[in-house]
Every structure is written in structure tokens, then in C-alpha cells.
Amino acid sequence: MRAEDLRASIERRGDATVVRLGGVLDVDSSPSLRSAVLACLAAEPSVIVLDVADLRHGDDVALTVLPALAQHAAAWPGSAMTLAAARPPLASALDRMAVARLVPLFPTTDAALAGATGPGAGGAGERMRLTLQPMLDATAAARHLVGRACVRWGVERIRDVAELVVTELVSNVLRHARTDMEVGVARERRLLHVSVRDHGPGVPRLGGADDAEEGPLREDGRGLLVVSALTYAWGCIPVPDGKVVWATMRI
Template sequence: MRAEDLRARIERRGDATVVRLGGVLDVDSSPALRSAVLACLATEPSVIVLDVAELRHDDDVALTVLPALAQHAAAWPGSAMTLAAVPPQLASALDRMAVARLVPTYPTADAALADTAGGSAAGRVRLTLPPLMDATSAARHLVGRACLRWGFDRVRDIAELVATELVSNVLRHAGTEMEVAAARDRRQLHVSVRDRGPGMPRLGGRPGAGATLREDGRGLLVVSALTRAWGCIPVPDGKVVWATVAN
């Protein structure tokens, strides 16, 4: 079966993405599914729902792409992947391959969107900013208001500082337009900044240098010290730097 026999129709639902799959998933077409999901992740949706009502499969082994994609989605700040409208034959195969224990399933795409934390615009806010100095204050304001709205008051100061450092890094090194986003799940706040600059950020400092820090990495040292986790994900037109703050 050729990869083009797998069909993917992508729908934006507010801040979420529904991918309606049709055709046959097998070892030849699974790379096409992977490419479609990764392209959706580049837009930083709160959740990707794979509607598999019209999907068939020829080989159980091909289903292992699903938990791999769910794990990849989890690496993005505030994103997740679920399955919806699983037909009985496919559901049996998912049970045999233990996929059902790793990827949440729902009876319909609407049920998945309703039940997924942050699966609506209310669970994520975004702001596109030009590469100007007042971008830092605009980012702090966006993140601070989100903290107050979502009950993350206790970590508001930390989240605002993280947003400031991430934006400042873009101003110093990328110098491009950026998109600042804040997303939440049940106990964590995710702050991310997407820019169009080349290269990947790295921590400053040298082993054994004590308090001596490299200027170009000082902001990320602050981010690393204040957050539960942080990372950088390359996207086709730049990168997304993200950080997670525990409430």
C-alpha cells in the first residue's frame, strides 16, 4: 500500500487540531501519518485529536507509530494527542498492541476536545510581537494575566520572569518577529516563545567557571533554575523555546 493511500483532513478547532484519517495505515503509510502530525505540532495546538472512524490497518505493527507520536506530542509545551471514533476492529488491534493504554481514546472528536485539559482557546493564549524592546513588557503582561485567570497566582512572578528572559533571548540573538504563548494543564503552566531565527539556544557558563557566565546564555540559566523543565524544538521556519512552571 502506498503512502498516498492514507488520507488526512486537518481541521482547526479553536486552539486544537482534529485530523480525520481515512484509508489504510501500514508500514509504508505510517511515515505519512508521522509527517502530518509533526506538521500539526509545529502550530503548537493544545491537543491533536486523530479521528480514525474511516481508518483501516493491514498490519498491527504499523500501530506502534501512534504511541510514538503521542510521546512526541507530549514533548511540546501544553500539547497532547488522543484518538477518537475508534472502530471495533481497530480497537481490538490497539488492545493487542497495548496502544490503548498509552494513547487516550474517546467515542467522538467532540468528546475528546471537551475532556482534554486546555483543549480550547480558554486554555492557551498567544500574542505575536515585533522584535522591539517593549516586547518584554507585553509578554509579561500576557503571562501575568493568564496566571491570574487560571489560578496560577503563586507562580505569577516566576512565569513573568521566564517570559521576559525568553523574549530577551530572541531580541538579542534572533531579532525576528516572535509569538509568545502561555498554556496550562491541571498543575503546570507552559510558557513558549517561537521565533524565526537560525540556531539553537544553549546555556551559558563554563565548567568550573563559578559565577562567571557567558552573556549569551545567562537568561537560559535563569530559566533553567526557576522551572521544572525547559527545551527547544526546531520548526521549519525557526524554533520554539519553552519552559514549564509547576503551580
């Protein structure tokens, strides 16, 4: 079966993204599904719901792409992936392959959205965002956003650390990418996520880039060493038009 036989339509619902799948998922078409999910993750949704009501599967092995994508989504700050509306043949196959144990399966898309974003949901929490231009006052604006979020969510004890982390991430954009940026802060369970998306090339490296490497991200890496020391985890994920650098702190 050709990859063209897998169809995906994307719908934004607030901070969530619904991907309605149709056609056949098999070994040949699974890269198309992966590309669609990664494209959605670039917008940092709180949750991606895969509506599989119109999806058929060519073989059980192809379904293993779903847990892999869910794990990839979990690596993004504050994001998650769920399944919805599986018909009995597909639901049985998901159970046989233990996919339903690894990726939440809901009877409908609305139920998936409610389950992922409602009170006590493990998939997503509260979030705030701000788009900034590459100007000197961007760091102050980013600190204000993160500080306001910490006060609103009652996590003021980590406010100073979170403000310092976002200052370092925004400063990297100002020094190297020099593009517009989107600063995000999200709370999920006992974690606070901070992310900065820019439109510049290259990937920042802890401790600085190789001497032989060219590009706008050649630096001593001290800012990222600070981020690494202060956070529970941090990372950089390339996206089609740039990258997202994120950091997570325990609340």
C-alpha cells in the first residue's frame, strides 16, 4: 500500500490539536503519520488526539509506530498524544499489540480532549505564551511572563530559577538566531516547562560547538551550562523553520 493511501486532516482546538486519520496505516505509510505528528508538535500543543475512526491497518506491526510517536510527544514540554474513536477491528489490534496500554484510547475525540485537559488530567496542564521580537527588552518580557505564571499557579518558590532559565534561553536567541521567538511556560503535574522557539539554524550544544563548526551558534556554552545545572531536564528539538529549546523544573 502506498504512503499516499494514508490521509490526515488537522484541526486546532484551543491548545489542543486533533488529527483525523483515514485510509490505511502500514509499514509504507507510517512515515507519513510520523511526519504529520511531528509537524503538529512544532506548535507545542497541550495534546494531540489521533482520531482513528476512519483508519484501517495493513498489519499489526505497523501499529508500533503509535507508542513511538507518543514517547516522542512526551519529550516536548507539556505535550501528550492520545487515540480516539477506534472501530472494533482496530481496537482489537491495538489491544493485541499492547498499544492501548501505552497510549490512552478514548471512545470519542471529545472524550479524549476532556480526559487530556480536564481536572486531574495527566496529559496536559495550564500554559501561557508570548511572541517577542529580537530586541533587548525581550528578556525582561520573558521574565515577566514566567514570573506571572509562577504567581498564578502558586509555584513562587521556583520563580527566581525559572526567570533565570528563560533569560538564558532568550539571550541565546538574541545573540545567535536574531529572529522573532515564541516563549511558552506550562505547568504539568509537578513540573514547570519553559520553552523558546526561534527561526534560526543550528542546534545549541552544552559547553559550546566544535571549533571546526561554522554557524551562528558558536559560543562558549556557559548559558546552557547554567540551564543544565538549574533544571530537571532540558533539550533542543529541530522544527521545519527553526528549533525549540526547552527546560523542565520540578515544582
